[in-house]
Amino acid sequence: xxxxxxxxxxxxxxxxxxxxxxxxxxxxxxxxxxxxxxxxxxxxxxxxxxxxxxxxxxxxxxxxxxxxxxxxxxxxxxxxxxxxxxxxxxxxxxxxxxxxxxxxxxxxxxxxxx
Amino acid sequence: xxxxxxxxxxxxxxxxxxxxxxxxxxxxxxxxxxxxxxxxxxxxxxxxxxxxxxxxxxxxxxxxxxxxxxxxxxxxxxxxxxxxxxxxxxxxxxxxxxxxxxxxxxxxxxxxx
Numbered sequence: 001x002x003x004x005x006x007x008x009x010x011x012x013x014x015x016x017x018x019x020x021x022x023x024x025x026x027x028x029x030x031x032x033x034x035x036x037x038x039x040x041x042x043x044x045x046x047x048x049x050x051x052x053x054x055x056x057x058x059x060x061x062x063x064x065x066x067x068x069x070x071x072x073x074x075x076x077x078x079x080x081x082x083x084x085x086x087x088x089x090x091x092x093x094x095x096x097x098x099x100x101x102x103x104x105x106x107x108x109x110x111x112x113x114x
Numbered sequence: 115x116x117x118x119x120x121x122x123x124x125x126x127x128x129x130x131x132x133x134x135x136x137x138x139x140x141x142x143x144x145x146x147x148x149x150x151x152x153x154x155x156x157x158x159x160x161x162x163x164x165x166x167x168x169x170x171x172x173x174x175x176x177x178x179x180x181x182x183x184x185x186x187x188x189x190x191x192x193x194x195x196x197x198x199x200x201x202x203x204x205x206x207x208x209x210x211x212x213x214x215x216x217x218x219x220x221x222x223x224x225x226x227x
Binding site: 032 | 147155156170172204215221
């Protein structure tokens with residue numbers, strides 16, 4: 001089945017700086033890569049996603065890049081703000097246990113210091 | 115609001131007991147997923163149902179079982195509970211069950227004492 005590695009596990013940045021979170025996946029057939037943001041005690045919420053036919057996607061201050069050859073994808077947050085502080089999860093949609101399903105990385109706890 | 119409804123929001127029970135968590139997917143969604151999130155842990159996939167049928171099974175213990183009913187709501191049954199089962203249990207849903215965004219409910223906090 002799919003295996004997703006996510007780094008770093010924790011990240012602290014000054015307000016206004018950029019943050020980058022990286023993920024690698026194992027299944028070359030995976031074709032969908034969403035990113036979720038989870039605030040403490042809340043549900044994970046989709047913030048951006050990318051499909052394997054696209055190399056980069058942007059939405060205001062956040063962007064995601066995908067390198068299919070290397071099987072890695074990254075989340076970039078620019079001009080970070082305190083409200084960006086949360087745990088971020090990457091995921092890859094690969095085939096395992098009889099179906100396509102999302103496999104999540106272990107998460108990155110981002111702290112934005114005012 | 116994601117449109118996925120989970121009940122109960124909080125549950126405290128004793129070891130050895132059995133509980134049932136309930137999930138109503140978004141309107142029109144046929145696929146339901148269950149995830150377990152322990153303290154400071156990631157999202158562990160438990161099981162997926164699609165239109166009433168089990169579609170995929172992840173790291174689900176034999177003490178746990180689930181089903182999806184004709185009205186598409188789903189229940190996760192946890193039995194012979196242990197302290198280590200204390201976690202946040204999320205239900206998620208989507209339309210087609212593959213290669214698409216899943217939408218999470220607010221979760222059910224289970225505390226086993």
